[in-house]
Amino acid sequence: MDEKPSTRKGPDFCSLRYGLALIMHFSNFTMITQRVSLSIAIIAMVNSTQHHGLSNVSTEEPLAETLNNPSRSFKKFNTGASVYEWSPETQGIIFSSISYGIILTLIPSGYLAGIFGAKQMLGAGLLTSSLLTLFTPLAADFGVILVIVTRTVQGMAQGMAWTGQFTIWAKWAPPLERSKLTSIAGSGAAFGSFIILCVGGLISQALGWPFIFYIFGSIGCVCCLLWFTVIYDDPTHHPCISVKEKEYIMSSLAQQPSSPRRSVPIKAMVRCLPLWAIFMGFFSHFWLCTIIISYLPTYISSVLHVNIRDSGVLSSLPFIAASSCTILGGQLADFLLSRNLLRLINVRKLFSSLGLLLPSLCAVALPFVTSSYITTMILLILIPGTSNLCDSGFIINTLDVAPRYASFLMGISRGFGLIAGIISSTTTGFLISQDSVSGWRNVFFLSAAVNMFGLVFYLTFGQAEIQDWAKERTITRL
Structure with missing residues (x-):
């Protein structure tokens, strides 16, 4: 049975926890703009049709030749x-390359954030990513190797910043507000993608x-x-939180084990099929989302x-x-839970199904409508929007099954997602x-197949109860 969370009403949108969600929204906004900057800039960076009177060098130059002769890799x-x-x-x-970097730090940063606190680790990652964004144009002039290295290190910094957020929400988010708070914070990524793609071409x-890199690096x-200045690891140490809000948050989390952990039950985690269902969901979700984030400007430029x-x-x-669906999906998920219209696991599986099935249908249809400008754009708009419904599904499911290890497991989950992104x-x-x-x-056909695999696996094995290995340790050690 799902543990029944506290339903006592606390302060709502004027509360500090919503202020933290807004700051995380802007942090995620900043990181995604720095990541996607290259996706829009690369159209100008490799567009040989915009310069004339230059020697005819093939743009299909193999990577090995580019790496061996970086001085040949650019023209003015x-x-x-x-x-x-x-x-x-x-x-x-x-x-x-940025995914390679993220995957290197996701698991260790999630584990360390759970032990030492997330504030410093996330802030350091955000600052490092911002400085490397400022350095990217100079790295490009030195050659493609340095660009790859820079993006990899930037990915390591962003891996630190992404994962530790769930350590903070495990201590700040009441169970009935988890979808709402995390969706507000997470929607910053979709909003950032919108802004960078909207103004990136104009800036270029x-x-x-x-x-493009100078502006968004400076914003970071x-x-x-x-x-x-504003973020703190938990509500008990925040100097500006009201007594009423602190009591509400602490009482709503009282049923969850919260004592410091001394070890991670790796063997139990490996044998836990509900965790593998989450991992496969991340793998499928990130496969298509990475393609959209990285290649959407290229696809529109070449096809339209x-x-x-x-x-x-x-x-x-x-x-x-995408930004709208993230927030609305979180609101709807918490509404269904607060009114007891659906059980927690049914809510998670409903939004996971919508977030994996709908974009798959749109992706499969895309190759057949390229002659229609309007239909192509409608389908491209629907893919990220419907994909982000997963934010109220398996993406926050680790907070349900193992809140004490949420950050560590989020690192592993995103690791599976980033492996998919790399591939x-x-x-x-x-x-x-x-x-x-x-x-x-x-x-697009391959992406749809991967999504369907992840959906079937999650519907078969997904759960929402706190797992035994995530709660027994507190009982046996006291």
Whole structure:
């Protein structure tokens, strides 16, 4: 049976916990803009059609040749920015490199954040990512190898920042508000994707593509000041929280084990099928989402044949739907729970099903509607929007099954997702380099198949009860 959480009403949107959700929203906004900056900038960085009178060097230059002769990898663009000869395979590796970095730090950062506190670790990751964003244009001029290294280290910094958020929510979010609070914070990623894609093309045309990195790197540095000033690891140590709100949060979390853990039950976790259901959900979800985030501007530019400014604006539209669906999905999930209309596990499986099935249908339909500009855009808008319904499904399911280990397990979950992102980005670059039309069709069909695998696995094995290994340790050690 699901443990019944405290239903006593606490302060709502004027409360400090919603203020923290808003700050995390802007932190996630900052990190995703820094990650997606390259997706819109790369259209100008490799667009050989925008410069003339230059020697005819193939843009299909293999990665090995580019790596061995980095001085050959760029030419001067007439705005003062460089244009690089990066093949689709090379671009796929560059897009994947940030995921390599994230996956290296997700598990250890989640574990350490649970022990030492998340505030300092998240703030350091955000600051490092911001500084590396400022450095990216200079790295590109030194060659593709340094770009890959820079993006990998930036990924390590973002891995630190993403994971520890669930350590904070395990102590700040009352059970009946988890979907709502985490969706407000998580929607910053979709909103950030919308903003960077919307204005990135305009910045590139007006100032040159390096200013995309300079502007959003600077915004990240400013956001760090807000983070270190306002965020605290738990409500008991925050100097500005009201007594009423503190009592409400603490009483609502009283049924959950909260004593410091001294070891992680790895063997029990490995044998836990509900955890594997979450991991497979993340793998499937991240597969398609990474393709959309990384390749959407390229897809719109190549399929709809629009310039960088219009490509950026059109690419931003899907993330309006994504941001809206994240927040509305969280509101609806908590409404269903608070009114006892559905059990917790049914809510998690409902939103997981919607978040995996609907974007799969849209992806499968895309290759057949390329002749229709409007239909293509509608489907591209629906894919990120419906995908983000998963935020109220398996994405926060670790807070249900093992709240004491939420940050550690979120690190592992995102690790599975980022493995999928690495494979999908590299595979996409390879497939579209062979043949653009059939390549994109195979990319979307494969993504739909992966989504269906994850959905079936989660519906079969997903649970929402606190697992025995996540609660017995508190009882036996007291």
